[in-house]
Amino acid sequence: MKKVSISDIARKAGVSVSTVSFVMNDKAVKMRISREVIEKVENVAREMGYRPNQLARGLRTGKTKTIGLIVENISNAFFATLAKSIEDEAKKYDYKVVYCSTDNDEEKARDLINMLSQRQVDGYIITPTLNLGEDIRRLQAENKPVVLIDRYFPQHDEIPAVLVDNYEGVSRGMDYLLGKGYRKIALVTIETEMAHMKDRLRAYNDALIRHGITADDRLVRIVPYNSDHEAALTEVVKLLSSAGTDVDAVFFLTNYLGVLGIEAIKKLHIKIPGQLAVLCFDDNDIFRLYTPTISVIRQPIEAIGQKAMFTLVERLRHTGEDVNHSNAPIRLTADLVKRESV
Amino acid sequence: MKKVSISDIARKAGVSVSTVSFVMNDKAVKMRISREVIEKVENVAREMGYRPNQLARGLRTGKTKTIGLIVENISNAFFATLAKSIEDEAKKYDYKVVYCSTDNDEEKARDLINMLSQRQVDGYIITPTLNLGEDIRRLQAENKPVVLIDRYFPQHDEIPAVLVDNYEGVSRGMDYLLGKGYRKIALVTIETEMAHMKDRLRAYNDALIRHGITADDRLVRIVPYNSDHEAALTEVVKLLSSAGTDVDAVFFLTNYLGVLGIEAIKKLHIKIPGQLAVLCFDDNDIFRLYTPTISVIRQPIEAIGQKAMFTLVERLRHTGEDVNHSNAPIRLTADLVKRESV
């Protein structure tokens, strides 16, 4: 059984292909097709189970009503939630989302952009990796709008971005810890040149300065991006082994690192918050359920997704036109969720 | 800047469109295109940054090299991992995956199938909802292969399926609990008519019978599918409030229910495994990190993804041909992971 095309319907209904097309696209009235013909066509189409071929449609119109979403890793809770929120939001604007993971690999990201570009998506929402600026500029040059999420390129201010205010979030966390009297605050972050992580790190250092504390290199662990689980765990265990004496609090700068930290803390049988206060940037089910519950700086994931989609749709609407959109990164504020670990 | 098409290249290289197409598809040798022309075309294509338009290609060839993956909810750990594994596997066969979530809603699932069908995906991997059999038959009638995962339709044995051996998995878990001496084993499951959950429930009851224990209705909680988090939590809290006396163990039949259970247990300050032994079907990061760690029946997620993809590709290769594939559901065995909670 082959698929029914518009011309199958035309034949069966005894009208032309164009007429069928008009009826199917609600242009029948504008094109002055008579009541009877409209009904006739609609009936035949329904009977035959017609579904427009989107490839053909996209080829002809140049619009696929599809947007490409590139995240770091779809199986990570943060990105999975973000993806879901973007998908739901997209549906409101009648767009479909296709998503893929870069695993933070520059080359893979490039391949994905190519792949999506070949499939003619109308626009992109991208969690960029390093050095992706040029590739993204190319998309823009082809009139395909792009919105960055979670990260941004300070040097490319012509690419709009929606992200959490990382500096403010970490500052807020640090003020909380410092306000509670902790002074030997360890930091666990991930190795990367990307601006969003640099902002977080800067906020940590600035907070220490603000409170007149000299930073201690030995309290900062930068885990290499591609280190395996075991190696990373060992690093964190080493850092936290002096909990209670040289370290009285720890701030994990990502969700994943926090989970890793929990594992280390569990292994070391450290008492929280007695020996060690724990704070993590970005929430996770585990933090809510662990005993004790872990305080976090919570990113407004839904809002990021919605705002990103909104920004994209705005540009999608005016493709080609030379509208003056403001491209300053949109920064949403993160909340401090106080739980038992501090 | 517009996208470059094959005819832009043809013009610039001073050859015909067909020649360019042959070169781009490695058919140049077969078509006896000369060395020089091949090189010329390749150079021009590279310079101009040509990327074939997959819509046009798909329209012409009828193949999009894309498969549709429909899961219940992509932000659930189980499905996220499954999706990742299928995506990775698909890449090996040079297929791209587009995925979407049904939220277990029959109508939404139908919409998604339509949407994917309109986008002309070559094949489907589907976590079906109830009553989707007919829609799937229609896909098959259009020569689009379908493989079910995680669930299946016993009454539709012409639709291949890859899933865990649910009956065996739960039996194994029950034997473990019963072997440890637990007798008042509560069960928390989800309300559904789908066969995979019925199999799990049946395994529970059969195990009790096998051990000469009379089933007690009050020990079984069937939470309605669309109950909100709070309502479901209350249900489980009620069930477990008599832990230590009327209940000595609890078996959660899904990942999500297990997490919910942890929340309830935390709320009730129940001692595990002292007052209550806990076992869950399907693993989750939380179970590994919770104190105490929670024992689980672990599904071989990667293997399910790989096997499903393999099965699909096999059929994709022989579309149209009337090959005699065996369509008995492929059942993979689940492992018992012993942790501290039993």
Place this chain on the structure above:
DNA sequence: AATCTGGGCTAAAACGTTTTAGTTCTTTTC
């Protein structure tokens, strides 16, 4: 000298839509 062979290409149709510019009637207008 006519025919055949093969090498090296190209023309054109086709895939399923959308959309512009008609065409053919019928009715209105002056």
Place this chain on the structure above:
DNA sequence: GAAAAGAACTAAAACGTTTTAGCCCAGATT
């Protein structure tokens, strides 16, 4: 009663590919 206007449609081009059938020429064969 001729021209204009309108109503109800249709023909055909275009989107960017792939692929079949064929063209043209050079050299080989009869």
